[in-house]
Amino acid sequence: MYEGNSVEELDKRRAALEIGFVFQSPDAQIVTDRVSSELAFGLENAGVPPEEIRRRVAEMAGFFGIESWYHKEIDALSGGQKQLLNLASVMVMNPKVLILDEPTSQLDPVSAGNFISMLEKLNRELGQTILLTEHRQEELFPLADRVGLMEAGELKAVLPPKEMAALLLEQNAPLAKALPTPAKIAWALGEKAGLPLTMKEGRSFLMSLSSGTSGEPEIPEPLADGEKALEAKNIFFRYDKDARDVLKDFSLTLQRGRCLALLGGNGAGKTTMLQVLAGILPPYRGKVKRQTKKIAYLSQNPRAVFLKETLEEDFTLARQDANDWRQELSASPFFQALVPLLERNAMDLSGGELQKAALFKVMLTQPEVILLDEPTKGLDPFAKEELGDILREWTLQGKSLLLVTHDVEFSARYADECAFLFDGGIVSKGTPRSFFATNQFYTTAACKMSRGILGDAVTAEEVIQLAVGADC
Ligand SMILES: Nc1ncnc2c1ncn2[C@@H]1O[C@H](COP(=O)(O)OP(=O)(O)OP(=O)(O)O)[C@@H](O)[C@H]1O
Ligand SMILES: [Mg+2]
Known part of the structure; x- marks a missing residue:
């Protein structure tokens, strides 16, 4: 109506x-x-x-x-x-x-x-x-007058945000993972009534628990250099002779078996950089050294990955032996959800389904280096966790991942290192802990919530551990 x-x-x-x-x-x-x-x-x-x-x-x-x-x-x-x-x-x-x-x-x-x-x-x-x-609920959830919960096409409940948070946490529902970090942390620490939702409420909650003294943040050692999988050296790139440089003296090394997350503002040049690394766009100066030819690139617009009428045809295009890919599909808890969608056209998938299908197609080419552009968009928190597990599995197998993302929470949890692109080059790089602990805005909710109160934590789990450890 x-x-x-x-x-x-x-x-x-x-x-x-x-x-x-x-x-x-x-x-x-x-x-x-x-x-x-x-x-x-x-x-x-x-x-x-x-x-x-x-x-x-x-x-x-x-x-x-x-x-x-x-x-x-x-x-x-x-x-x-x-x-x-x-x-x-x-x-x-x-x-x-x-x-x-x-x-x-x-x-x-x-x-x-x-x-x-x-x-x-x-x-x-x-x-x-x-x-x-x-899906990104951190800031929006507390602003809503009412929050609706939808499951399989049905509106299950409509409640004010605090009540919805309590309901999801009480039921240990998968969607509870999407709740604002302050609510999740407070719940894990035994708070039941009046869950904090905003950063401000979260900080006062933590403050009321601890004595308010935090030790000097411990900045961990950078990761030791490993074997190089791909190296970009002093790259310059612009879209047009008369346009400004998008990449300016850009250098980056991707190590074998590691996941590097690259963050940066809209229009900073992240997608451009991935396309230069993948060999799609030629730099006018500088060199990309690739240790392998098996490089896969997943575009920010996952529709671009699909060329055929149905997913099935597209998957067969990537891996001719259909028995082979079908086996991989049904063996994976993450990709299994695609089985009932094989006859569909990529245009008729939800954002999350499309992202999953594109990732599967890319994976079928058995790449050693995988360049991913915003792979978590459209994924619910549960699917994000599954994706994170898959990325971990891939790095353990020795694959090297470069993950371009705006999702600070995801990179804090799953990347081995994070880097920031600004003015055409990398301006800072480090382990998630050192990277997020020193950033003001580009940082995780857990870090904002606990900064100055509880040592330096970058994920909700770490805040909970610190709070329990501090015996508060
Ligand atoms: N095909 C193109 N022709 C000309 N300019 C382009 C083209 N594609 C991108 N640009 C410009 O180059 C700059 C970098 O774009 P790019 O897509 O690499 O940014 P991004 O960091 O991926 O941003 P976002 O986070 O919004 O995806 C932007 O200013 C953009 O307007
Ligand atoms: Mg982009």
């Missing part, structure tokens, strides 16, 4: 003007070929006068930080820039109701935080109705 009418009966024009919908995959929504025309498209269709269009587009572009790429073609945008553009194109219509499907999945932590504060303002100050789905 929408304002007393059933949604089916709603006039199409009214629905288009009043209900703003943002899809999960940024590529599915874009209709024009330039950023400027995309932002104006909806308003032009609605017959809004040109002056007003200019004013509204300027305001939105300013808010979303789009000015520096306002004149670009859509094809020249990074994944996160496309997602921001979709959000801005819907917001510019000033809809009464906003429906968002995982709106922050490809945004860097800083842009995601800004976007979430904007949603909060729209809701609190302008009374806008917002309905959104999200």
Whole structure:
């Protein structure tokens, strides 16, 4: 029902003007070929006068930080820039109701935080109705008035956030893993009533437990150098002779049997860097030394991996012996979920299913070096854990992984080392513990929550251990 009418009966024009919908995959929504025309498209269709269009587009572009790429073609945008553009194109219509499907999945932590504060303002100050789905719950969950729990197409419960958190934790439901870190930590430490949800509540909770003294953070030794699997030396790359360098004197070594997570802002050049390492884009200066030819690259847009009508045909393309891949598929708890989907086209999969299918196809080529671009987007917390286990298994087998991601929690848990890309080069690199303990914004919720109170912990498990160890 929408304002007393059933949604089916709603006039199409009214629905288009009043209900703003943002899809999960940024590529599915874009209709024009330039950023400027995309932002104006909806308003032009609605017959809004040109002056007003200019004013509204300027305001939105300013808010979303789009000015520096306002004149670009859509094809020249990074994944996160496309997602921001979709959000801005819907917001510019000033809809009464906003429906968002995982709106922050490809945004860097800083842009995601800004976007979430904007949603909060729209809701609190302008009374806008917002309905959104999200796997990244850390900041959004505490802001909701009500949280719905969906399972197999059915809405199981709708509750205020604190009650929902308590319900999930009590049932030890798989989705409890997605709850904000403060709630999970407090629950594990025996708190039942009034679970903390925000960082502020979480810090006061920890403060009330401990004496508030934390020892000097211990910065662990960097990992010893191992055998090199791939090495990029002094790479320079730009998309056009007259454009600026995206990679500038970029150097990076990937060690055999390790997982290196690479973080960085939207548009920093992470996808570009993976494509240079994979040999898809040629640098104009510098060298990539590859110790093996068996390099696989999983694109940020997993649809790009599929060329055929069905998954089955695509998998057979990657590994001709169908018996062989079928065996691998059913033997793996993570990939097994694809068995009932084999007849489907990649277009007809959910975001999480698509990500899984793309990963399986890449794996079938038996690569030694795997370059992954945002592989956790669209995965629920349970699937993320399974993916993490698989990545670990692969590194134990001696495969080398380079993981580009905005998911700080995932990299803290599963990467051996983390690095930060800025201004075309790597500016910091270290084990997750040293990397996140020294970052202010690009850091995990557990680190923000415990900093200065409980030593330096980067995962929820570590905070719990420290709290129990401190006997509080
Ligand atoms: N095909 C292209 N032609 C021209 N410019 C491009 C092209 N692809 C990307 N760019 C530009 O190069 C820069 C780096 O883009 P890239 O996709 O590597 O960023 P990213 O770090 O992967 O960002 P995100 O986190 O949003 O995915 C951006 O400014 C982007 O606009
Ligand atoms: Mg990218």
